[in-house]
Amino acid sequence: MNSKLFMCALPIVLVGCQAELNQVATPEQTGHASQGVYLVEFAAADRFRQQADLLQHQVAQYCATSSDIAAVQEQWHQTMVSWMALQGQERGPQAALEQSWNIQFWPDKKNTTGRKMGALVRQNKSDWQAGDIATQSVTVQGVGAIEWLLYDTLSNFQVSDNTCQLGVAISQNLAHNAQKIADAWQTNPWVTLExxxxxxxxxxxxxxxxxxxxxxxxxxxxxxxxxxxxxxxxxxxxxxxxxxxxxxxxxxxxxxxxxxxxxxxxxxxxxxxxxxxxxxxxxxxxxxxxxxxxxxxxxxxxxxxxxxxxxxxxxxxxxxxxxxxxxxxxxxxxxxxxxxxx
The missing domain is CATH 1.20.120 (Four Helix Bundle (Hemerythrin (Met), subunit A))
Structure with a gap:
């Protein structure tokens, strides 16, 4: 990928990221018995959205400036920490639950993530976009795919411009799906329950x-x-x-x-x-x-x-x-x- 073009595009990414982080999310106020739990879940969803946005920012910055990959790894970990609060619940807004597999493919019994990510890297494609990732298998859309890029010895993420652009696209898609989860939690899904x-x-x-x-x-x-x-x-x-x-x-x-x-x-x-x-x-x-x-x-x-x-x-x-x-x-x-x- 042309690094000068990437650097030119970076300010737009950073401004957009900052705008997302500055959004003030407001939970629905109800007198329902579930309100206390809803507020915990609302905060967790919004925290995950923020961390996914920060991860998108860190990946873009790393790829544009060849900065320390440790900062990206740390932000990936913080994004995982925030996801743990929502993982595996199977209860809540349907629109949020529908994103679970897009956020994380696990269990990965046959190393499907590794095989699929290896195949994407071998395409040597330099113009990956978030929309391209959204049409791919869930195995390459979420936190596991980014982990593969950051930690797998086969990814070559530190030196390959094409792989970097793939990482940017995956992180953007992840942030987009995290926003869908946060949006879904804008209202309390349990208010009609006795x-x-x-x-x-x-x-x-x-x-x-x-x-x-x-x-x-x-x-x-x-x-x-x-x-x-x-x-x-x-x-x-x-x-x-x-x-x-x-x-x-x-x-x-x-x-x-x-x-x-x-x-x-x-x-x-x-x-x-x-x-x-x-x-x-x-x-x-x-x-x-x-x-x-x-x-x-x-x-x-x-x-x-x-x-x-x-x-x-x-x-x-x-x-x-x-x-x-x-x-x-x-x-x-x-x-x-x-x-x-x-």
Whole structure:
């Protein structure tokens, strides 16, 4: 790609990015029982939008100036952190849920992202646009595709102008889809639900997200003695365990909903002991979660495998408390999780 042309185009990209970041999003105000949770989700969606915009900016700046790739990697990680708050919930505005696979293709059991991205790079195309990416497979549209560019030894992202333009287009498409998610959360999707239906939806959302997080461990754990580390999320960047910790932090925020969530509801019903057990389990899980090694690294040794199993058991305990005990106390029936049977 002509670097002078790219530099000329960069100010337009940066101005557009700054305009997006300066947008002030306002949540819908309702008196519905779901309002506390809705506000948490609204903030999470808007945060993801902002981080995706920043990532788009960082990729464009890197490709225009050959600046330090570490800044792009760090912003990619921050974008992943913000995505963890929305990942795997299966509840909320349909327009937001429809973007899930576009944002992240996982599990990638056959390295489809690697094969598809390698094929795109080999096209040696220098005029990639976001619209081109939007018509491609979901495997090359989201955070996993950008991770491949930043971390895979085959990407050659640091020196190839054509690959850089591909990265710019993917990051622009990602930011566009993140905006769709933020737009979808401009209104509360639960305001028509009666109290019992809302409780069922609320518990199901937490259960879905917990189940998804548990599968991020169980799939790589596979059979004892035969782990599948390449099934781990973000194995290229070695950030899988960090991602999972952020999942748990986000789920705790949804559970508490700034004092207007399940925790408060249980205490109002005289179930403070159960509420304490759930909060304690969240805090224990977060405080003892290992992040010094990635899931990929941990699965290379027997001791590491046991460490991962211990974390899985902590999530399983949380899932039992919420999916079983809370549901019983509130008198709601929770169906199968969306990921059951995967």
């Amino acid at each position: 109290a019992n239906d809302w409780n069922s939806e609320y518990i199901a959302m937490l259960s879905n997200q917990l189940d998804y997080s548990m599968k991020k461990l169980s799939r790589p754990l596979a059979k004892v003695g035969k782990p599948r580390p390449y099934f781990a999320e973000s194995w290229r960047s070695q950030t899988s365990m960090v991602n999972l910790k952020d999942n748990v932090i986000a789920m705790k925020a949804v559970y508490q909903a700034n004092g207007d969530g399940l925790d408060a509801q249980l205490r109002q019903r005289g179930k403070g002991a159960l509420a304490d057990r759930i909060v304690d389990q969240f805090e224990l899980t977060i405080e003892t979660w290992p992040t010094d090694q990635s899931l990929f690294e941990l699965l290379q040794t027997k001791q590491g495998y046991q460490t991962v199993m211990s974390q899985y058991n902590k999530l399983e305990r949380l899932n039992y408390l919420i999916h079983e005990e809370v549901a019983i106390e509130l008198g709601v029936v929770i169906g199968f999780n969306a990921t059951d049977g995967d």
